[in-house]
Amino acid sequence: MDNSQRKTRRARVSITRRPIAIAAVFAAALLLVAIGARSRAASPTKAPAIAAKKMTPSNVPAPGADPTPAMQNAIVPSRSHAMRMYPCSDCHGDEGQKGDQGNGSPSHPQIELAHLPNSQDCFVCHDPMERDKLILVTGKHVEFDHVQDLCGQCHMSKRRDWARGIHGKQVGSWSGLKHRYACTDCHDAHTPAIGPMKAMPAPAFPKFGIRKHPNAAPGKTR
Amino acid sequence: MSEKDKYPAHPERASKQVETRLLTETDRRDFLKKAGVMSAAVGAAAATGGCNVNWNKVFQKHYKEMSASDKKKVFARIAAEQKKTYNKEVTVSDPPPIDGVSFVFAISLSQCNGNRKCVHACVEENNQSRAPEIQYIKVIELDRGTLNLEKGDQYYEGEQVPRSDKVYLPMQCNQCDNAPCVKACPVKATWKEKDGIVVIDYDWCIGCRYCMAACPYEARRFNFRTPQIPRHELNPNQGYLSNRVRPRGVVEKCHFCLHRTRKGQYPACLEACPTGARKFGNINDPNSEVAQILKTKRVFVLKEDLATIPRLYYYFD
Numbered sequence: 001m002d003n004s005q006r007k008t009r010r011a012r013v014s015i016t017r018r019p020i021a022i023a024a025v026f027a028a029a030l031l032l033v034a035i036g037a038r039s040r041a042a043s044p045t046k047a048p049a050i051a052a053k054k055m056t057p058s059n060v061p062a063p064g065a066d067p068t069p070a071m072q073n074a075i076v077p078s079r080s081h082a083m084r085m086y087p088c089s090d091c092h093g094d095e096g097q098k099g100d101q102g103n104g105s106p107s108h109p110q111i112e113l114a115h116l117p118n119s120q121d122c123f124v125c126h127d128p129m130e131r132d133k134l135i136l137v138t139g140k141h142v143e144f145d146h147v148q149d150l151c152g153q154c155h156m157s158k159r160r161d162w163a164r165g166i167h168g169k170q171v172g173s174w175s176g177l178k179h180r181y182a183c184t185d186c187h188d189a190h191t192p193a194i195g196p197m198k199a200m201p202a203p204a205f206p207k208f209g210i211r212k213h214p215n216a217a218p219g220k221t222r
Numbered sequence: 223m224s225e226k227d228k229y230p231a232h233p234e235r236a237s238k239q240v241e242t243r244l245l246t247e248t249d250r251r252d253f254l255k256k257a258g259v260m261s262a263a264v265g266a267a268a269a270t271g272g273c274n275v276n277w278n279k280v281f282q283k284h285y286k287e288m289s290a291s292d293k294k295k296v297f298a299r300i301a302a303e304q305k306k307t308y309n310k311e312v313t314v315s316d317p318p319p320i321d322g323v324s325f326v327f328a329i330s331l332s333q334c335n336g337n338r339k340c341v342h343a344c345v346e347e348n349n350q351s352r353a354p355e356i357q358y359i360k361v362i363e364l365d366r367g368t369l370n371l372e373k374g375d376q377y378y379e380g381e382q383v384p385r386s387d388k389v390y391l392p393m394q395c396n397q398c399d400n401a402p403c404v405k406a407c408p409v410k411a412t413w414k415e416k417d418g419i420v421v422i423d424y425d426w427c428i429g430c431r432y433c434m435a436a437c438p439y440e441a442r443r444f445n446f447r448t449p450q451i452p453r454h455e456l457n458p459n460q461g462y463l464s465n466r467v468r469p470r471g472v473v474e475k476c477h478f479c480l481h482r483t484r485k486g487q488y489p490a491c492l493e494a495c496p497t498g499a500r501k502f503g504n505i506n507d508p509n510s511e512v513a514q515i516l517k518t519k520r521v522f523v524l525k526e527d528l529a530t531i532p533r534l535y536y537y538f539d
């Protein structure tokens with residue numbers, strides 16, 4: 001083999017191997033990025049984040065709806081999945097027809113409307129045209145999953161506090177993802193005042209304690 | 223030795239006898255012989271179970287002085303003890319405080335309705351004694367418009383809470399920054415950690431209860447008897463400084479569920495509260511719930527005039 005032949009052969013080899021070399025460089029770069037991300041995630045100064053229970057990532061509020069930083073790592077579970085009779089359009093196909101309304105309506109006997117005392121009108125909140133949605137006073141449609149926007153029309157301060165994580169219950173991680181309860185998880189949508197509940201048992205009264213609350217509970221002096 | 227020598231009639235004579243004995247030099251060989259016999263006897267007694275003492279436990283170091291291998295041994299011993307008592311596998315750990323994190327609790331008295339779910343969730347999470355009842359959280363029923371804790375009632379029974387003329391105030395350890403209990407402890411068995419939690423080394427506590435007398439919030443509880451916990455209710459996720467089963471004769475108190483919170487979770491009382499009155503988080507993070515509350519609400523602490531600097535804030539909204 002003379003010199004010129006050797007040269008052409010080497011050139012051919014390098015051309016055939018070029019894609020492999022490029023691929024190798026890409027793979028190495030990817031690996032480096034992955035390692036970097038991993039070490040950043042595992043850095044000891046950052047507070048650990050744990051996964052919240054029953055997360056449904058599809059139900060994160062619409063982007064831009066809540067610019068509050070507290071909203072960014074909170075997941076609000078879907079309300080429409082929790083509703084017994086959803087979707088409403090299964091029965092209410094007749095768009096635009098209002099039908100019977102208010103307390104004692106034969107189709108929803110379990111609903112007691114104890115909110116907005118002077119109004120028995122369902123369509124202050126429910127959309128008469130699109131039955132699977134709620135309606136704001138502006139006429140804008142709202143999904144059942146974004147019920148906070150509907151309630152927040154009047155209860156602005158509570159809505160603001162809820163977005164900050166101050167109002168309402170949330171579970172999960174204080175440093176990471178939270179499962180935040182929506183308005184209607186705790187408040188009944190039609191009777192929003194939270195009623196009294198039963199208290200868990202009291203601690204045992206000390207054997208030689210002196211009762212000092214004579215009017216506390218019936219039949220007992222303390 | 224005669225009867226007379228054994229029981230000397232005159233004290234002077236007796237003291238003389240003692241002196242002469244002390245003055246007689248003990249033979250070194252004799253001494254070693256006696257010492258050998260004595261140590262053999264002690265060893266035999268220990269081996270046959272004559273005295274049932276766990277010497278590793280007796281000579282266990284203070285938590286802060288333990289090395290990693292010491293800790294491993296101690297945690298294994300605690301797990302083995304519980305395996306023996308409860309026939310249940312438990313894991314004992316000690317999650318360290320997270321850098322740059324300072325825990326604070328905020329409780330909304332407008333929302334708390336006194337249902338005591340937090341109290342019982344805490345009992346279950348923290349392996350508190352059921353038979354002599356120990357509860358970290360006290361919910362105090364006060365007349366609406368007053369905050370006089372002396373007039374409060376923690377033994378209220380409620381089929382229907384909240385009662386209209388009452389307000390409910392849950393009290394637990396305030397994790398004071400200037401903690402009187404830490405100052406009172408004569409053996410340094412309780413101290414403040416970097417993230418603000420006041421912890422107790424239950425194996426170092428001598429049960430003197432000085433800290434209980436020093437605490438102005440009555441937050442500390444004493445194990446007068448060995449804790450009784452049903453086997454199926456024993457929480458196997460245990461922390462050395464938090465919810466492991468306590469021995470008899472030591473003091474315990476709320477520790478902000480540090481075995482949960484230092485891993486990023488919320489405390490058990492917060493997750494159990496159905497009203498959302500409890501808020502917990504890192505006060506150093508301006509976006510955390512507690513930082514927002516302290517910024518926007520009118521918060522107060524209990525017994526502010528004592529300058530204990532509590533970490534439990536209350537507010538109405």
